[in-house]
Structures are given as C-alpha cells and as structure tokens.
Amino acid sequence: MSSEENRRFEVDESGHGERVDKFLASKEEDWSRMAVQSWIREARVRVDGRPVKSNYRLKAGERVEVTVPPPEEPKVEPEPIPLDVVYEDDNVIVVNKPRGMVVHPAPGTPSGTLVNALLAHCKDLSGIGGVLRPGIVHRIDKDTSGLLMAAKNDRAHQSLAAQLKAHEVDRMYVALVNGSLPHDKGTIDAPIGRDPRDRKRMAVEPRNGKPAVTHFEVVERFRRATLVQCRLETGRTHQIRVHMKYIGHPLVGDPVYSTNYRKFQIEGQALHARVLGFQHPATGERIRLEAELPEDMQRLIRGFRKHL
Structure with missing residues (x-):
C-alpha cells in the first residue's frame, strides 16, 4: 500500500513573489493546483516550518515542504x-x-x-x-x-x-508544419522541459531540460505548409511539437504550440506515428510496422496540393 511522501523545494529567484500553490503545482505534472490547495487546507504544506495559505507569496531562499498523501487506488x-x-x-x-x-x-x-x-x-x-x-x-x-x-x-x-x-526502437512520424522549412533535412538537438510559465506546456529549456533529439526530412512542399517526416532519437513529452515550434514551424492544427491552428480542418495537431520498429522480446526477430496517414491528414494534404 502506498504511503505518504515528503518533498522539499528551495525557492530560487525565479520563484520569488510567486503564490505557493502555483509554485508547487508547477513541480510535478500530476499535481494540479486544486490538489495542492487541498493539501494546504489540510496543513500538509509548510514554508520554513510554518503552515501558510494558498495565496502566500514566496521569497527567494525559503524552503517549501509538502507531505503528499498516498494516491487513491x-x-x-x-x-x-x-x-x-x-x-x-x-x-x-x-x-x-x-x-x-x-x-x-x-x-x-x-x-x-x-x-x-x-x-x-x-x-x-x-x-x-x-x-x-x-x-x-x-x-x-x-x-x-x-x-x-x-x-x-x-x-x-x-x-x-x-x-x-x-534508442533501439525505430519511430518515424509524419507531420504537416506551418510555412516552408529552409532546409531539406536537419537535426534539432535541444533539451526539453516543462515550461516555467505554463506547467501544461513543454518548452526548450537549455538549463533544466532533458536531452531531446529530432531528425527531420522534407517530403513535400506546399504554399503554406511543409510535409515532413521526423525520426525520434529520444522520446520527450510533445517532442516534435516543441522542436518544430522552436525552429519557427509549429505543427498545423496544434492548439497548444501554434497560433493559427483554427485555420485548418483538423481536430488537433497534424502528426501521425507512421512507422514503429522493434526487436521482438521473445523471438529476437526485427518487427517493422507501418500505418497509413489518417483521412483528416490526407484531406489536408489534398487541399494544400490544390493551392500550390
């Protein structure tokens, strides 16, 4: 059975002046602000040893301690x-x-x-x-x-x-990105971490991010977009979406990382995991599988081709 977990965080300059509930909610993906506020009400959160309210503004150098309750099964x-x-x-x-x-x-x-x-x-x-x-x-x-x-x-x-x-699993994705990529192929090597300004987003974070490498190659060019295939060397959250935004070409239809996503007839980012290759865990045989593009992406591509 899971037990309580004690966590401690030092407040640096970037956290100075931030509300304690927002500060803690940014520390773990599974910690919602609502959950943190309930922990504060239960006196599970202390700053320099004393209980605080959710709207307490932190100061650089303070230590935040939280006793995380065991998750419900x-x-x-x-x-x-x-x-x-x-x-x-x-x-x-x-x-x-x-x-x-x-x-x-x-x-x-x-x-x-x-x-x-x-x-x-x-x-x-x-x-x-x-x-x-x-x-x-x-x-x-x-x-x-x-x-x-x-x-x-x-x-x-x-x-x-x-x-x-x-990195022995072959993962190839097909994506539609905004604009025209300046190169036919390339590698994006940029560490990814949680966006300090918005915990629901990821971002290229040179200091606190984890290594992330994406190889891309142009498949077809259109007037307003480019069809690319991407091979992942690492598997960070939102990796292709973040890397393509980082080089100025966010994915078509991406509601998080693109500002013009409503212009296209697709629900969500135009990204498809097309190829998956791995060594069979029992036989050792190399398995390579492929899945055709979904109809919504094919429809977008047909529309882009009409307006070359």
Missing part, C-alpha cells in the same frame, strides 16, 4: 471500444491509435481510453505500468494518431522498455 474498467490492431501475439500488441483517444486514464479522463479498450481486448497485460497504465510501454499524445505498442507480460515490457531507453 483507482479501478480501471475494461470497455469494448473498437481497436485497429496492426500486430498481435502472446507478448505484444500494436495498435493504430485514432486522433482524440487518450492513452491511459488520468484525472478528468477516467474512461474511454486506449487502456480501457486494451483491457477488454487482451486477456493479459503487463503490470509494470501499474493500475492506470497496464501494458503501456510508451505514449503518444491524445491528438496524435498512429502506432503504439503495449506489452502483454512483464518480460516483454522490460525488453521493449530497454530498447526504448537504448
């Missing part, structure tokens, strides 16, 4: 949601996830996820990911479509996770 129910299964055996299942589907349950999305669908479809899934993420080895964003693999047992999960860590 959730129950994830199987749901008979149709799946586009691209590959399946006793160890691995690979699906072509549609745009708009969340990968696993989270606050605000307790059902209707890929995990709910997998639990109904598969007899067994690896338990390494815990209750909320059974079988999930890697993720793609809700509004990104394409190939995603899940493990049916712990041994397969460990093998696939090790391959991801060693």
Whole structure:
C-alpha cells in the first residue's frame, strides 16, 4: 500500500513573489493546483516550518515542504471500444491509435481510453505500468494518431522498455508544419522541459531540460505548409511539437504550440506515428510496422496540393 511522501523545494529567484500553490503545482505534472490547495487546507504544506495559505507569496531562499498523501487506488474498467490492431501475439500488441483517444486514464479522463479498450481486448497485460497504465510501454499524445505498442507480460515490457531507453526502437512520424522549412533535412538537438510559465506546456529549456533529439526530412512542399517526416532519437513529452515550434514551424492544427491552428480542418495537431520498429522480446526477430496517414491528414494534404 502506498504511503505518504515528503518533498522539499528551495525557492530560487525565479520563484520569488510567486503564490505557493502555483509554485508547487508547477513541480510535478500530476499535481494540479486544486490538489495542492487541498493539501494546504489540510496543513500538509509548510514554508520554513510554518503552515501558510494558498495565496502566500514566496521569497527567494525559503524552503517549501509538502507531505503528499498516498494516491487513491483507482479501478480501471475494461470497455469494448473498437481497436485497429496492426500486430498481435502472446507478448505484444500494436495498435493504430485514432486522433482524440487518450492513452491511459488520468484525472478528468477516467474512461474511454486506449487502456480501457486494451483491457477488454487482451486477456493479459503487463503490470509494470501499474493500475492506470497496464501494458503501456510508451505514449503518444491524445491528438496524435498512429502506432503504439503495449506489452502483454512483464518480460516483454522490460525488453521493449530497454530498447526504448537504448534508442533501439525505430519511430518515424509524419507531420504537416506551418510555412516552408529552409532546409531539406536537419537535426534539432535541444533539451526539453516543462515550461516555467505554463506547467501544461513543454518548452526548450537549455538549463533544466532533458536531452531531446529530432531528425527531420522534407517530403513535400506546399504554399503554406511543409510535409515532413521526423525520426525520434529520444522520446520527450510533445517532442516534435516543441522542436518544430522552436525552429519557427509549429505543427498545423496544434492548439497548444501554434497560433493559427483554427485555420485548418483538423481536430488537433497534424502528426501521425507512421512507422514503429522493434526487436521482438521473445523471438529476437526485427518487427517493422507501418500505418497509413489518417483521412483528416490526407484531406489536408489534398487541399494544400490544390493551392500550390
């Protein structure tokens, strides 16, 4: 059973003057501001040893301590949601996830996820990911479509996770980006971390980010956009979306990183995980799978070609 967790944070100059609830909510992806405020009401948060209110403004040099309560053990129910299964055996299942589907349950999305669908479809899934993420080895964003693999047992999960860590999994994405890229190919090597101004966004963070490398190559050019393929060397949250924005060419339809996303007939960013390659965890055979672009991206491409 999970126990309470004690965390401590030193306030630096960037946190000076910030509300304590906002400061703490930016420290972990799963810490919502509402949750932090409830911890403050329960006297779980102290600044230099004394309890404070949510609107307390921090000063540089202060120490913030928080006693995080144990998470409630959730129950994830199987749901008979149709799946586009691209590959399946006793160890691995690979699906072509549609745009708009969340990968696993989270606050605000307790059902209707890929995990709910997998639990109904598969007899067994690896338990390494815990209750909320059974079988999930890697993720793609809700509004990104394409190939995603899940493990049916712990041994397969460990093998696939090790391959991801060693950069031995081949992941190729196709994206539509705004504007015309100046080069036909290139590499973006820029560390990514949580945006200090908005915890729901990621950003290139040279000091506090984790290494992130994206290789891109132009496939086709249009008047207002460019079709590119991207290969991931690392797998940071929102990596392609952040890197393309960083070089001045955010993804078409991206509601988070692009300012003109409403101009295009697509719900979410035009990004598709097209190719997935890995070594089979049981046989050692090299598996390479491909999923065609979804209709919404194909429709956008046809429209761009008409206006070359």
